[in-house]
Amino acid sequence: MKKTLYSILYMFLITFCFTALVSGIRYLNQEKIEQNMAMRRQAVILSALNISSQKIDSAALQMSLYNERIKQRQILDRDIYIGLDNEGQAITGYAFSASGQGFWGPISCMIGISGDMTHLLGIVFYENTETPGLGARITEDWFQKQFTGLSLKNKNSSGNFFTLSPAGSEKTSDDFDAITGATGTSDAVEKFLNRELRLFINRIAPLLIKET
Amino acid sequence: MEISLNEISLTTLFFAAIFTNNILLTNFLGLCPHIALSRDLKSSLGLGAAVVFVTTSTSVLNHLLYYHILIPLHLEHFRFVLFIIVIASFVQLVEMIIDRYFPRLYIMLGIFLPLITVNCAILGISLFMVIRDYSLAQAMVYGAGSGIGWMLAITLVASIRDKIQSTANLPRGLEGPGITLIITGLLSLAFMAFSGMIQIQ
Amino acid sequence: MPIAGSNKQILTKGLWIENPVLRHVLGICSTLAVTNLVINTLVMCAGLIFTLAMSCITVSAMRNYTPDRIRMMVQMLIISSYVIIVDILIKAYLPEISVALGPYVGLIITNCIVMGRCEAFARQNPPIPSMLDGLGTALGYSLVLLIISVVRETLGFGSIMGFTIMPDSFERWTIMIMAPGAFFMLGIFIWIVRARYPHLYEEKS
Amino acid sequence: MITGILLISVLTALLALLLEIAYKYIANYGEVQVTINNEKTFEVTGGSPLLSTLMQQAIFLPSACGGKGTCGYCKVKIHEGGGPVMPTETPYLSTEELAQDVRLSCQVKVKTAMQITIPDELFNVREYRIKVDHIEQLTPLIKGLHLNILQPEEGISFVPGQYVQLQVPPYKLSSTPEFRAYSIASSINEPKYIDLIIARMEGGIVSGYIHDLLKEGEELIARGPFGDFHLLTSERDILFIATGSGLAPFIAMLYQIENENIQRKTTLIFGTKRPENLYYSDLLSGFMKRLPDFTFIPVLSRVEEQDSWTGEQGRVTDLINRYIPDNNAVDVHICGLPIMVQSCLDILATRGVPLEQIVYDKFE
Numbered sequence: 001m002k003k004t005l006y007s008i009l010y011m012f013l014i015t016f017c018f019t020a021l022v023s024g025i026r027y028l029n030q031e032k033i034e035q036n037m038a039m040r041r042q043a044v045i046l047s048a049l050n051i052s053s054q055k056i057d058s059a060a061l062q063m064s065l066y067n068e069r070i071k072q073r074q075i076l077d078r079d080i081y082i083g084l085d086n087e088g089q090a091i092t093g094y095a096f097s098a099s100g101q102g103f104w105g106p107i108s109c110m111i112g113i114s115g116d117m118t119h120l121l122g123i124v125f126y127e128n129t130e131t132p133g134l135g136a137r138i139t140e141d142w143f144q145k146q147f148t149g150l151s152l153k154n155k156n157s158s159g160n161f162f163t164l165s166p167a168g169s170e171k172t173s174d175d176f177d178a179i180t181g182a183t184g185t186s187d188a189v190e191k192f193l194n195r196e197l198r199l200f201i202n203r204i205a206p207l208l209i210k211e212t
Numbered sequence: 213m214e215i216s217l218n219e220i221s222l223t224t225l226f227f228a229a230i231f232t233n234n235i236l237l238t239n240f241l242g243l244c245p246h247i248a249l250s251r252d253l254k255s256s257l258g259l260g261a262a263v264v265f266v267t268t269s270t271s272v273l274n275h276l277l278y279y280h281i282l283i284p285l286h287l288e289h290f291r292f293v294l295f296i297i298v299i300a301s302f303v304q305l306v307e308m309i310i311d312r313y314f315p316r317l318y319i320m321l322g323i324f325l326p327l328i329t330v331n332c333a334i335l336g337i338s339l340f341m342v343i344r345d346y347s348l349a350q351a352m353v354y355g356a357g358s359g360i361g362w363m364l365a366i367t368l369v370a371s372i373r374d375k376i377q378s379t380a381n382l383p384r385g386l387e388g389p390g391i392t393l394i395i396t397g398l399l400s401l402a403f404m405a406f407s408g409m410i411q412i413q
Numbered sequence: 414m415p416i417a418g419s420n421k422q423i424l425t426k427g428l429w430i431e432n433p434v435l436r437h438v439l440g441i442c443s444t445l446a447v448t449n450l451v452i453n454t455l456v457m458c459a460g461l462i463f464t465l466a467m468s469c470i471t472v473s474a475m476r477n478y479t480p481d482r483i484r485m486m487v488q489m490l491i492i493s494s495y496v497i498i499v500d501i502l503i504k505a506y507l508p509e510i511s512v513a514l515g516p517y518v519g520l521i522i523t524n525c526i527v528m529g530r531c532e533a534f535a536r537q538n539p540p541i542p543s544m545l546d547g548l549g550t551a552l553g554y555s556l557v558l559l560i561i562s563v564v565r566e567t568l569g570f571g572s573i574m575g576f577t578i579m580p581d582s583f584e585r586w587t588i589m590i591m592a593p594g595a596f597f598m599l600g601i602f603i604w605i606v607r608a609r610y611p612h613l614y615e616e617k618s
Numbered sequence: 619m620i621t622g623i624l625l626i627s628v629l630t631a632l633l634a635l636l637l638e639i640a641y642k643y644i645a646n647y648g649e650v651q652v653t654i655n656n657e658k659t660f661e662v663t664g665g666s667p668l669l670s671t672l673m674q675q676a677i678f679l680p681s682a683c684g685g686k687g688t689c690g691y692c693k694v695k696i697h698e699g700g701g702p703v704m705p706t707e708t709p710y711l712s713t714e715e716l717a718q719d720v721r722l723s724c725q726v727k728v729k730t731a732m733q734i735t736i737p738d739e740l741f742n743v744r745e746y747r748i749k750v751d752h753i754e755q756l757t758p759l760i761k762g763l764h765l766n767i768l769q770p771e772e773g774i775s776f777v778p779g780q781y782v783q784l785q786v787p788p789y790k791l792s793s794t795p796e797f798r799a800y801s802i803a804s805s806i807n808e809p810k811y812i813d814l815i816i817a818r819m820e821g822g823i824v825s826g827y828i829h830d831l832l833k834e835g836e837e838l839i840a841r842g843p844f845g846d847f848h849l850l851t852s853e854r855d856i857l858f859i860a861t862g863s864g865l866a867p868f869i870a871m872l873y874q875i876e877n878e879n880i881q882r883k884t885t886l887i888f889g890t891k892r893p894e895n896l897y898y899s900d901l902l903s904g905f906m907k908r909l910p911d912f913t914f915i916p917v918l919s920r921v922e923e924q925d926s927w928t929g930e931q932g933r934v935t936d937l938i939n940r941y942i943p944d945n946n947a948v949d950v951h952i953c954g955l956p957i958m959v960q961s962c963l964d965i966l967a968t969r970g971v972p973l974e975q976i977v978y979d980k981f982e
Contacts, residue, residue: 003480004635004638004639004642006480007480007482007483007634007638008631008634008635008638009631010478010479010480010483010487010634011483011486011487011630011631011633011634012627012628012630012631012634013627014475014487014490014491015490015626015627015630015631016623016624016627018293018490018491018494019290019293019494019622019623019626019627020623021494021498022289022290022293022494022497022498022501023619023622023623025498025501025502026289026497026501027619029501029502029504029505032505032506033501033504033505036504036505036508037508039508040508040509040512101220106344106345129340129343129344237592238592239446239592240441240442240445240446240592240595241442241520242442243441243442243445244438244439244440244441244442244525247438248438252705252709254705255705255706258705281625281629285621285622285625286622287622287625287626289497289500289501290497290622290626292493292496292497292500292519292522293490293493293494293497293626294626294629296489296492296493296522297486297489297490297493297630297633298633300485300486300489301486301633301634301636301637304485304486304637304640305636305637305640308640308641308644309640309644311727312644315701315702316702319701319702319704319705332442332520332524332525333442335519335520335522336442336520339519339520383604383608384607384608384611385603385604385605385606385607385608385609385611386604386607386608388438388607389438389600389603390600390601390603390604390607391600392600393596393597393599393600393603394596394597394600394601396596396600397592397593397594397595397596397597397600398593400592400593400596401588401593404591404592404593482637482638482641483634483637483638486630486633486634486637490630
């Protein structure tokens with residue numbers, strides 16, 4: 001009986017020490033990790049609204065630019081980031097995060113829309129668990145840059161703002177290159193992005209206009 | 213506010229876990245025992261079956277543990293510790309039970325269990341399950357699918373290696389891990405082709 | 414019974430003769446996935462070297478007190494704690510790499526080498542030789558995987574550590590980015606080494 | 619934060635408790651009887667592999683892989699209580715071994731009462747601490763060691779013809795201690811002393827150490843006795859065939875013949891190259907005087923004129939036929955390098971000497 005007691009106590013003690021050690025280290029680095037997260041999020045928002053200025057080379061500068069130019073609102077329990085011009089008066093664009101079911105797991109991106117809500121300022125995919133080398137290539141610049149300038153005025157027959165078709169086929173203005181070999185991811189992105197855009201235009205935009 | 217709407221259907225998830233996103237061939241997990249034991253078909257089958265059993269049960273166990281204990285207490289960052297300890301003790305427990313009460317099953321399945329604790333695939337499945345916010349049912353189906361996918365991969369390679377051992381005379385230095393890795397590479401290429409198939413459903 | 418030669422021998426044997434990847438083909442799961450980028454492999458190997466060295470010291474320091482029955486669980490606890498510490502440090506100081514590595518940092522825990530060295534060596538030897546053994550094995554391991562990642566990144570992305578070195582006309586081998594590329598590269602690497610030094614790696618008949 | 623840590627520690631402690639309970643009831647096979655060579659019985663706690671259980675009873679089976687089931691050295695015959703053969707064992711067991719219930723003791727768990735047979739010598743294998751009493755340069759390539767056994771007190775008990783594994787410490791040629799087998803060339807009536815004959819092998823780690831570095835007074839470790847080479851008991855004549863350092867076991871056997879005053883006609887053929895390679899000549903001529911019917915016949919293969927050698931010339935294989943009586947009534951004992959042993963066996967086969975009348979010890 002003594003041996004069992006010894007091993008139980010031993011296990012308890014060892015686990016206690018090690019988990020305490022880990023929590024201690026976590027606690028020390030906690031705010032640094034959160035700061036990193038915040039930095040990353042701010043960078044995503046800034047680039048979605050393509051507010052970029054050459055002098056962002058240090059975290060502090062990005063922080064000050066972000067605080068100066070971005071206001072945050074809560075509409076229909078969704079975070080909307082409102083971008084202002086460099087005097088901080090006129091609204092240059094709105095950004096909000098959207099996520100949807102990719103091929104393997106959730107994909108999240110930040111959508112930037114122009115102040116007059118006529119066209120897209122840019123899209124940044126900041127989180128996905130797609131297959132590396134295939135679906136995961138949505139984070140590459142050439143794919144994300146396609147969406148900049150997409151007009152939100154006209155929808156095509158199926159009510160979508162844009163479609164993704166295989167690379168190399170001829171393109172109309174609202175038809176972009178899908179990722180070769182990752183049809184699952186491309187279709188998923190097309191589906192949930194269009195849905196989010198419709199949601200924004202139809203329900204969030206009116207509230208925003210009313211508010212400002 | 214993240215909407216984690218993960219409504220990938222169970223059947224697609226099951227077949228996708230076996231074929232397109234095979235835990236071994238696309239995610240590289242569980243390679244060590246695969247290379248060591250795929251020398252002979254019988255032990256590969258035994259090990260494969262043991263892995264399927266362990267992956268299914270541990271993914272359910274870890275799912276319950278994660279969503280009902282870790283999340284409410286904000287201890288998510290301890291998931292690594294608890295998952296691997298649950299896997300280690302579960303495997304040790306199962307080995308004892310099978311060893312005592314099912315001697316015949318122990319011969320076919322049980323002796324591989326200690327090897328499994330070190331198998332990255334088991335922990336990998338639990339970690340992916342958390343990252344991809346699977347529900348309990350999805351976690352179980354994903355666990356079972358990945359286990360079967362792993363077993364399929366190791367038995368395929370084992371049978372190919374048996375064939376090669378008996379017929380081809382390999383250049384020096386290629387036998388053993390060299391040829392196994394190249395076969396696994398070819399298989400992984402083939403399995404990647406499945407990703408097209410799943411979309412059509 | 415543990416035959417602990419001189420300390421220098423323990424360290425160097427892990428590098429070549431007892432190289433974990435070439436000799437026993439162990440521990441390649443969690444790192445093969447990230448060898449498509451050299452920078453990721455570097456961080457991953459650094460994490461592994463830290464975990465392996467620290468785990469070996471701790472396991473061997475406690476070898477006389479750990480009851481045999483819960484030996485596996487205690488070792489798992491120690492290894493996973495060190496891995497979490499590595500994960501936290503990477504998230505705090507190398508944020509963009511932590512995103513690229515994703516779940517694979519966590520998978521160092523079940524890396525067969527860490528468990529292998531703890532079980533085979535650290536459990537029966539004093540701390541200093543165990544640490545050297547762990548260090549040697551981890552360095553040997555990182556050596557092989559760095560070589561593979563250099564080749565994969567050059568062919569797959571045409572760059573090394575992010576600096577493009579291949580001319581634009583170079584047609585990228587996308588297979589090198591994907592899983593099969595890693596298997597082929599490691600298979601060929603082991604083939605070359607075993608053909609070149611057969612006596613070192615003859616499988617015991 | 620603290621509550622989290624406490625909870626996790628409690629959780630793991632619970633898992634440990636679960637394992638302990640499981641060990642107590644499920645994996646606990648209670649006290650189990652293991653009988654070895656149906657002489658000795660041990661009362662052991664069940665549940666762990668046979669290899670480690672035997673080690674607790676100070677019975678050391680050879681094992682290189684530390685019980686991982688990858689070296690196949692720890693073979694043991696298990697007649698009862700072994701259970702079915704495991705897939706991890708089959709790669710190491712040949713069909714004849716399987717027929718004789720040979721199993722890997724590191725894979726078989728002790729669960730029920732067991733009947734096993736292990737080679738007798740493994741029973742009294744011990745580890746000896748020995749001091750180098752005297753080193754003699756017998757020939758340019760062969761050294762004779764006279765070793766005094768410090769521990770255990772009572773010295774060594776062995777069967778003439780057996781060998782010990784002599785272990786030398788690490789030095790420039792090898793980073794880890796190495797050991798090699800050497801037959802004992804002394805009488806069993808002198809348990810406190812053993813004589814070994816060490817031939818220098820080209821590139822040999824142990825023989826290199828002994829020939830170049832070993833000094834008198836130095837202490838070494840030996841393990842043994844091993845081997846089943848022994849003097850065949852019958853009324854027939856005795857024929858010893860030896861080359862190189864292969865004389866050692868026969869010296870021990872000659873002492874045995876003297877001590878037990880065996881009356882059988884004994885002949886020793888010793889083959890080597892040159893006259894200066896002959897050694898123990900006075901010891902052997904002493905035996906010729908003291909023993910009733912013993913003749914020592916050296917045969918040299920590379921004799922020159924100026925050696926003025928009058929004895930036999932050629933190889934041992936040329937002389938065998940002359941010393942095998944027509945009715946094959948002779949027990950033949952061969953000791954030396956494998957090629958020599960094999961050629962003698964071929965000749966004996968053509969002469970039709972029955973197999974049970976031939977024993978040999980190959981020096982790897």
